[in-house]
Amino acid sequence: MITIIGAGPVGSYLAYLLAKKGKAVTIIEDHKKIGNPVQCTGIVTGSIEKSIKLPNNIIANRCNKVIVISKNNRIEANTDEIVLWRNKFDEFMADTATDKGVKILTNHQFIDFNGKNTLKIKNKNNNKIAEIKSDIIIGADGPSSVVAKSAGLNSNVKFYIGMQAKVKLKTDLDKFETYFGSNFPDFFGWVVPESEDTVRLGLGAFKNAKNYFYKFLKKRTNGKKVLCWESGVIPVYNPKQIIQKGNIYLIGDAATQVKATTGGGIVSSLKAAHTLCDCIINKKNYNKEFKRQSRKELLLHLKIRNTLNKFSDKDYDYLLKLMSQEKVKKILKKYDRDTPISLVLNLLLREPKFLLFTKLLFKSTNITT
Ligand SMILES: Cc1cc2nc3c(=O)[nH]c(=O)nc-3n(C[C@H](O)[C@H](O)[C@H](O)COP(=O)(O)OP(=O)(O)OC[C@H]3O[C@@H](n4cnc5c(N)ncnc54)[C@H](O)[C@@H]3O)c2cc1C
Structure with missing residues (x-):
């Protein structure tokens, strides 16, 4: 049996790939409702459709232009981007997995290991802790991975604070904006339209993210109010991260498989899911295979x-x-x-x-x- 911790997009996609190969897979998910809370802008390149056919109801918008803005310059370029309803995307990925026979236990939390093949899982419905035996354990539990910590695989990971909020603002639906320069130190800012009158406005920073965010919000929207927050942390890719130790594997944000230029982790991690599935099915070394297939690109970012x-x-x-x-x-x-x-x-x-x-x-x- 294979147990995956985390029903984010990556955990569910990997579960789907493994189930398609005939493996029995269970996902343990901390939250009661898959996909909530949203902590993501949900913008991906059209190349995601090479892996998955996306149904229309999970696509909020498509942008065919990006506006890049520096202190004294501004350009517009053609692009091909999809803006996802991130909660619906996660639900869709989970449904795709369950359709192939994957079992998902929501409101269940991975606590720790008890020996090599035993997991301590808390059922949050009754607060009882049970032990589950599993041949293979995969940490797809996001940037603050408890699996990585419990397995002694947490390395020196740096994090951006990604401050993002929904704001009422009318912009061109087919264009998203990116901002660079001294008001966006260490990373960049973005305004991504999700509908005619609502945008996802945010920025990343190593520190003082809140101050920079409010300055940006004031300047770009003339002091509009935040409708709701969608903030979170973004791990910086660590080329030295160990992602397999015996029968324990890490994937997605838990493995820092994120593009350091943009903070985007969805497409790169879906690619990693193919690598990990192949390694499990064909008993290959995942540390080596991931390095061979993806390290150069992530390192360039x-x-x-x-x-x-x-x-x-x-x-x-x-x-x-x-x-x-x-x-x-x-x-x-x-x-x-x-x-x-x-x-x-x-x-x-x-x-x-x-x-x-x-x-x-x-x-x-x-x-x-
Ligand atoms: C503000 C912000 C904006 C972003 N914008 C983009 C973007 O536009 N495009 C893009 O590609 N990426 C973006 N990202 C990054 C993207 O969100 C992540 O790379 C992606 O969500 C990684 O997926 P994952 O499945 O690895 O982890 P997650 O999506 O974090 O899923 C992990 C899952 O594990 C569960 N979990 C955690 N701990 C436990 C536990 N102990 N037991 C059981 N379950 C557990 C969580 O509840 C969660 O469901 C953004 C991130 C932030 C913070």
């Missing part, structure tokens, strides 16, 4: 992020000037952020001035590939 974090407002203005050229915009449309290696190589071929930034890129971290 990390290096780009570390480089951007050294940018001044002037550097961002110059970057946007380069990006405003039609030849560059075409590349940005063709290669999305889920294929960063092709994206960077093609940008360099079409506009050698980007080489200036790549010098910084390889100085920005001492992590070697």
